[in-house]
Amino acid sequence: MSQAFFQRHILRGVTRQKLSLAVLSGVTAIGMGTAVAQTSAPSQTSALQAQGIANPTAAWTEFCNRLPSECTLDLTEPRTITLTSQLWTTLTSINKRVNQTIRAKTDDDHWGIADRWNFAEDGYGDCEDYQLVKRRTLVQQGWPRRALRMAVVIDELGAGHAVMLVSTDRGDFVLDNKKDAILPWSQTGYTYIKVESADATAWASLGGIMTSPTTAANR
Numbered sequence: 001m002s003q004a005f006f007q008r009h010i011l012r013g014v015t016r017q018k019l020s021l022a023v024l025s026g027v028t029a030i031g032m033g034t035a036v037a038q039t040s041a042p043s044q045t046s047a048l049q050a051q052g053i054a055n056p057t058a059a060w061t062e063f064c065n066r067l068p069s070e071c072t073l074d075l076t077e078p079r080t081i082t083l084t085s086q087l088w089t090t091l092t093s094i095n096k097r098v099n100q101t102i103r104a105k106t107d108d109d110h111w112g113i114a115d116r117w118n119f120a121e122d123g124y125g126d127c128e129d130y131q132l133v134k135r136r137t138l139v140q141q142g143w144p145r146r147a148l149r150m151a152v153v154i155d156e157l158g159a160g161h162a163v164m165l166v167s168t169d170r171g172d173f174v175l176d177n178k179k180d181a182i183l184p185w186s187q188t189g190y191t192y193i194k195v196e197s198a199d200a201t202a203w204a205s206l207g208g209i210m211t212s213p214t215t216a217a218n219r
Helices: 004-008 014-031 060-066 083-101 107-112 127-140
Strands: 149-155 160-168 173-176 181-182 191-194 203-210
Touching: 083 127, 083 173, 083 181, 127 149, 127 160, 127 173
Parallel strands: none
Antiparallel strands: 149 160, 149 191, 160 173, 173 181, 191 203
């Protein structure tokens, strides 16, 4: 996710004070980084609460026009997943495998444009491409797309970043190409801007919700 994208879609809704605090939290997180083992289903956490509507990114709109089935919302699907130990193992395995398979490349370098959503078919992609591959893989294994939502955040460097929120009966968890560890949303150190809606083919605002620094290792 490029700096130009960040300036267009994120700074509009977040104050400079929040941005400074987000950067400080991220720097602290990097300094505290330690490995997190994930061998069993996590403890109960909370769910992120939407705070109104938000404008989708132009790249998401283009992606949905190009691949409408990837954005179609089935309201008969559950909003949350009942998270068993077996499903948690699947989730952590897919997150790690995709992170290790795709090689990072910005959209500017890859496509010659500021922001483009794709499936990294050639093995290269940026943040949203990693998450789209993870989501497609999970959906192919029977997971409900409605519970797997793309989100825009401010990362530990104060830059725009895309992650995937997995909504479960134990709370919302974050799949991220920066970390192999899957964390509760409240432990990432990110500032949450907006997320795909679970009720319409649209986006919902998260109001710039800030979290505390994580102790998980960054990749």
